[in-house]
Structures are given as C-alpha cells and as structure tokens.
Amino acid sequence: MPTQRLFERIDSIELQQVSKKYGSRYAVESLDLTIEGGELLILIGPSGSGKTTTLRMINRMIGPDTGSIRINGQDVMQLDPVRLRRNMGYVIQNIGLFPHMTIGENVGLVPKLEGWDEKRTNARVRHLLDFVSLPPERFIKRYPRQLSGGQQQRVGLARALVMDPPLLLMDEPFGALDPILRTQLQEEFLEIKKEIGRTIVFITHDIEEAFRLGDRIAIMDNARLVQVGAPEDLIFDPVNELVADIVDTKRKFKHMDTLNVKDLMTPLDAKYILNGGVDACDAVEIMKDREIEIGIVFEKGMLAGKVEMVNLLKCEDDRPFLRDIAKPMKVFALRDSVATALSEMKRSGEYVAMVMDGDTVGGMLVSDEVLLKLI
Amino acid sequence: MIENFHEIMALWDKHLLTMRTIEHLEMFSIALTISVIIGVSVGVIIYIRPGIASPVLNFLNILETIPDLALLVILLPLLRLGTGPTIAASVIYSILPIARNTYTGLKGVDSKYIYVAEAIGLSPRDILLKVRIPMSLPLIAGGIRIALVFTMGVVTLGGLVAAGGLGTVLQNGIQLYEKDAILLAGLWTGILAVILDLGAGRIEKKLYKRYGTWQPQK
Numbered sequence: 001m002p003t004q005r006l007f008e009r010i011d012s013i014e015l016q017q018v019s020k021k022y023g024s025r026y027a028v029e030s031l032d033l034t035i036e037g038g039e040l041l042i043l044i045g046p047s048g049s050g051k052t053t054t055l056r057m058i059n060r061m062i063g064p065d066t067g068s069i070r071i072n073g074q075d076v077m078q079l080d081p082v083r084l085r086r087n088m089g090y091v092i093q094n095i096g097l098f099p100h101m102t103i104g105e106n107v108g109l110v111p112k113l114e115g116w117d118e119k120r121t122n123a124r125v126r127h128l129l130d131f132v133s134l135p136p137e138r139f140i141k142r143y144p145r146q147l148s149g150g151q152q153q154r155v156g157l158a159r160a161l162v163m164d165p166p167l168l169l170m171d172e173p174f175g176a177l178d179p180i181l182r183t184q185l186q187e188e189f190l191e192i193k194k195e196i197g198r199t200i201v202f203i204t205h206d207i208e209e210a211f212r213l214g215d216r217i218a219i220m221d222n223a224r225l226v227q228v229g230a231p232e233d234l235i236f237d238p239v240n241e242l243v244a245d246i247v248d249t250k251r252k253f254k255h256m257d258t259l260n261v262k263d264l265m266t267p268l269d270a271k272y273i274l275n276g277g278v279d280a281c282d283a284v285e286i287m288k289d290r291e292i293e294i295g296i297v298f299e300k301g302m303l304a305g306k307v308e309m310v311n312l313l314k315c316e317d318d319r320p321f322l323r324d325i326a327k328p329m330k331v332f333a334l335r336d337s338v339a340t341a342l343s344e345m346k347r348s349g350e351y352v353a354m355v356m357d358g359d360t361v362g363g364m365l366v367s368d369e370v371l372l373k374l375i
Numbered sequence: 376m377i378e379n380f381h382e383i384m385a386l387w388d389k390h391l392l393t394m395r396t397i398e399h400l401e402m403f404s405i406a407l408t409i410s411v412i413i414g415v416s417v418g419v420i421i422y423i424r425p426g427i428a429s430p431v432l433n434f435l436n437i438l439e440t441i442p443d444l445a446l447l448v449i450l451l452p453l454l455r456l457g458t459g460p461t462i463a464a465s466v467i468y469s470i471l472p473i474a475r476n477t478y479t480g481l482k483g484v485d486s487k488y489i490y491v492a493e494a495i496g497l498s499p500r501d502i503l504l505k506v507r508i509p510m511s512l513p514l515i516a517g518g519i520r521i522a523l524v525f526t527m528g529v530v531t532l533g534g535l536v537a538a539g540g541l542g543t544v545l546q547n548g549i550q551l552y553e554k555d556a557i558l559l560a561g562l563w564t565g566i567l568a569v570i571l572d573l574g575a576g577r578i579e580k581k582l583y584k585r586y587g588t589w590q591p592q593k
C-alpha cells in the first residue's frame with residue numbers, strides 16, 4: 001500500500017520539554033533540543049541515559065508522556081506512524097536483517113510494500129548495494145548469514161536508504177564492530193554523508209567516533225540533556241565534570257609527547273596477514289571469513305603494503321595478485337614519537353600503520369586505538 | 376521368491392488394493408488439507424486475540440482426549456456412514472497440533488526482528504505476513520507432521536464405518552479371518568505412513584534451514 005511522502009527535506013526537528021517515564025523513573029526528562037536540517041547530530045552519554053528512548057520518540061515507536069516533537073512544525077503524534085517511519089531510515093547495532101529473506105529482499109521490502117513494480121525495486125536495490133560497495137550481482141541473492149558482520153552492516157545501511165529518506169536515525173550502528181572495521185566504515189560513512197546531505201541523528205558510545213562524524217554533539221546523562229554544541233564548544237567550554245570527562249582531549253594530547261610508538265602499538269593479529277601471491281577475488285573471500293576489512297600483505301616475509309576490502313570487491317575483471325595492488329603504508333620504528341607518527345598519519349589520511357623492529361614486525365599503530373588508550 | 380511375488384500380486388488384485396490405496400490417500404489428503412487450513416487459521420486468530428487463546432487451546436485439548444473410536448461413533452448419527460465421519464474425526468484431532476504450533480511460532484519470533492520491522496515502517500499486518508508467519512513456518516510444519524500421523528491412523532480406522540480405503544481391507548480380512556490379507560494390507564499401510572512421514576520430515580528440515588530462527592521465548 002503506497003504511502004504519501006511526508007517531507008522531502010528536514011528544516012528542523014524540535015523536541016520541546018519531552019519527558020518519558022518508565023514506572024517512577026524518567027528515561028528522558030524535560031528534553032529541549034533542536035536538530036537543524038542537514039546536520040549530523042551525535043547523541044552520546046552513559047548507558048541508560050536515555051539516548052535510544054529519545055531516538056525512538058522521533059519515529060513514534062515510543063510516545064512521550066509530555067512535551068512535543070515537531071518535524072518541520074508537524075507534531076509526530078499527529079502523523080500516521082507507518083508513513084512517518086517510511087520517511088526515515090533506521091539503523092541499529094545488531095542490524096536485524098531478516099534471516100529468511102535474501103539481501104535483495106531485505107533491501108527491497110519496503111519498496112515492495114509501497115507497491116513499486118519489480119523492475120523499479122530491483123534497480124533501486126542494485127543502485128544501493130553498489131553505493132555501499134557490495135557488488136549487486138554477487139550479493140543480491142545471498143542470505144544474511146552468508147555475510148560478514150561488516151557486510152551485513154552495509155546492507156543495513158542500504159535498507160535504511162532505500163526510500164531515500166531525508167532523515168536517518170542510527171543507534172550505535174558501528175558499535176558491535178572491531179576497531180579497524182569500525183574506522184573503515186566510519187570513513188566510508190563520511191563519504192556517504194557528504195554525498196547525500198541528509199539530516200542524521202547518530203547515537204554512539206565512542207567519543208572519537210563522535211568527533212569524527214558529528215557536526216554537533218549532544219551529551220545526555222541520567223535522562224537529561226547536559227550540553228549540546230560543536231566539538232570545540234564542548235572541549236573548551238564544558239558545562240560540568242561529566243562533559244569534561246567525556247571530551248577531555250587536552251590531557252591526552254599533553255602527555256602524548258613523552259610516549260613512543262612502542263607504548264601504544266597493538267600486536268599484529270595474524271588474521272590481518274595476507275600473502276602477496278593470493279589473487280584479489282580469493283582475498284575477498286578470505287577477508288570475509290576473517291571478518292576483516294583491511295589486510296596487510298607480505299611477500300616472502302617482507303611487508304608489501306595494505307589492501308582494503310572496498311577496493312578489492314571489483315576484482316573480477318583481471319583478478320590481480322595482492323602483491324601488485326597492495327598500497328604502500330607508513331612504517332614507523334619502535335622508538336618513534338607517537339605524536340609525530342599520528343600527525344603524519346593524519347596528514348596522509350591513514351588510520352593504520354606498521355611498526356617495524358628492524359626487519360621484524362613489531363605491531364600495528366591504529367590511530368583510533370591510540371586515542372582511546374590515552375583517554 | 377517369484378512364486379511368492381505372484382501370490383502377493385494375486386492377493387493385491389483380489390482385495391483391490393490399488394483402488395483402496397487411492398481411496399485412502401484421497402481421504403487422507405482432503406482431511407489434512409482441511410486440517411491445515413483450519414489449524415493455521417485458528418493459530419493466527421488466537422495469536423491476534425490472545426484473550427481467547429487459552430480457552431480455545433483447552434477446548435481443543437479436551438477434543439484430543441476422546442478416544443478415536445469413540446469419536447468416530449459419536450459422529451455417525453451426524454454424518455452417517457462413510458467418509459464424512461472419518462474426515463471430520465481426522466480434522467478434529469489435527470487442529471490442535473497445527474494451531475498450537477502456529478500460535479507458539481508466531482509468538483516466539485525474536486523480538487529484535489519485530490523491533491526492526493516496526494522501525495523501518497511495516498504495519499502490524501505486514502509484520503504478521505512478512506515476518507511472523509514466514510519465520511514460524513518450520514514450527515507450523517512440525518505441527519502438520521504430527522497431524523499427518525493422526526490423520527493416517529484415523530483414516531485407516533475409517534474402514535470400520537465403511538469409509539473405504541485400506542482400513543476396509545483390514546476390516547474384511549479380520550471378519551473373514553484371511554491372515555495373508557491382514558498381513559499385506561497392514562504392512563502396506565505401515566509403509567505408506569512411514570514414507571509420508573519421511574517426506575514431511577524432509578520438508579520440515581528444509582524449512583528449518585531456510586527460515587529456522589525460531590527460539591523459545593525467554
């Protein structure tokens with residue numbers, strides 16, 4: 001049954017004095033928050049502080065006890081919930097792809113219910129799978145259980161985008177992924193964000209993710225909104241201890257000068273190691289099995305460089321060997337300064353580098369992990 | 376060996392076993408089809424109206440405890456001799472396992488899928504048709520498999536009330552005390568039941584592989 005689109009773009013989402021109680025406890029209390037059209041707003045805060053509840057009130061999965069939520073001036077409680085939700089994309093941590101449907105059916109479910117014909121649905125699904133770097137001809141017929149966690153998360157994003165919603169609600173979408181995979185998907189997501197220019201409300205527990213992705217950050221604690229603002233507002237002008245704790249980057253940068261790469265590197269997990277003689281298509285399968293998005297290529301015991309899953313997916317034309325397509329990566333010595341290493345990585349836009357101890361591998365330096373270790 | 380085979384074929388033809396088998400399977404399919412339609416509908420209805428679930432299931436449970444022979448005899452005055460009471464009795468027995476499994480399946484779908492379905496804009500009706508029912512198919516198939524065994528039994532018993540089918544051969548054999556006929560018809564009925572159950576088992580397994588995410592509710 002086709003539903004009419006409620007809004008083509010978001011001018012604003014206004015939450016006014018919104019409260020929701022479970023029993024005698026507030027899950028959200030007197031929340032005043034305005035989300036501007038086109039921005040990516042991060043919701044961050046301790047567990048149980050009311051982030052998910054806030055998000056679910058925006059799409060009417062939960063009705064507020066008091067207060068109002070207006071999208072472009074329209075009170076969401078006055079709108080048909082099904083219509084409202086088909087106008088927003090929703091992505092959650094455990095993805096929730098339907099296991100009895102193929103990837104194509106999962107992504108195309110709502111268009112089908114909207115009465116789109118087969119051809120239009122199929123074209124849209126293919127376009128979106130391409131968009132999230134999953135070649136449709138290989139993935140459209142597969143079942144979710146045949147995909148790695150990162151691939152499933154991509155499908156979840158494609159499904160959320162299928163009706164071309166002007167608003168995306170994301171509840172810790174990358175929370176369950178390992179740090180490298182998470183960083184990779186964040187990078188890709190930034191690209192997507194640039195391209196689509198939608199309004200996005202994004203929940204995370206990870207302050208680095210918040211800084212990396214967010215235009216503004218709203219900090220919640222104990223059912224209340226504590227502070228909202230751009231990252232630098234929060235860093236230089238925190239309203240209380242909690243905010244200072246969550247965003248305090250000064251301290252971590254202060255003692256970074258004294259630290260060596262050796263202190264903050266991660267051991268090289270064998271699962272990231274790929275042989276230079278493997279061809280790109282086989283590498284995709286291996287990486288899928290190991291649930292990795294990036295691989296470190298060695299040729300005859302020597303570091304040859306790195307490969308990323310996104311670049312390998314279109315391997316079928318010439319099936320190149322990894323040794324020929326591995327990209328050079330930064331290499332640091334154990335005693336190099338972390339501060340220098342990080343700024344070099346940041347300049348070239350890399351988030352992972354190798355650490356060598358003479359000719360032997362010392363470990364990996366992952367920029368996000370370094371920052372997290374410093375907090 | 377060959378002689379034996381000829382004897383068996385003679386016995387088979389004398390008792391019209393081909394025709395009886397066809398009659399038997401016909402009654403069986405009609406009864407099972409009706410049971411599936413009613414059973415699944417009852418399961419869906421009591422899922423939609425949980426208030427009546429418990430009384431309906433209790434009532435079906437009571438029907439289930441009536442011995443099959445008694446049920447056949449009770450139905451005679453209503454439906455007269457023949458296939459009517461046999462099919463009716465099969466259906467009465469088979470509703471419970473199918474309805475109960477349908478109901479349990481629909482209720483037991485992992486709530487995370489329901490949550491997602493709601494969030495991406497499925498209506499309650501879409502959720503039932505696109506998520507709950509498909510995800511319950513393995514369990515529904517399990518219920519149908521139980522019903523299949525019940526139905527096979529009752530249809531065979533139908534020979535007592537002139538319903539035709541393989542039960543009639545057994546009935547005649549007993550009355551005329553033809554040991555060989557009883558043995559042949561009994562064995563054949565048994566083999567048929569085993570084959571059908573095996574087939575149903577395979578279908579159930581396939582459904583589990585395709586849709587099998589059902590988990591008991593925590």
Ligand SMILES: Nc1ncnc2c1ncn2[C@@H]1O[C@H](COP(=O)(O)OP(=O)(O)OP(=O)(O)O)[C@@H](O)[C@H]1O
Nearest residue numbers: 022026027028045046047048049050051052053054
């Ligand atoms: N359906 C519910 N029934 C009762 N209490 C609930 C319900 N949903 C949430 N709560 C409570 O409301 C509070 C806020 O929950 P919410 O899920 O919004 O937190 P959150 O900030 O998303 O936490 P997390 O970071 O752990 O996901 C919590 O104390 C939670 O226990």
Ligand SMILES: [Mg+2]
Nearest residue numbers: 051052053171
């Ligand atoms: Mg939450």
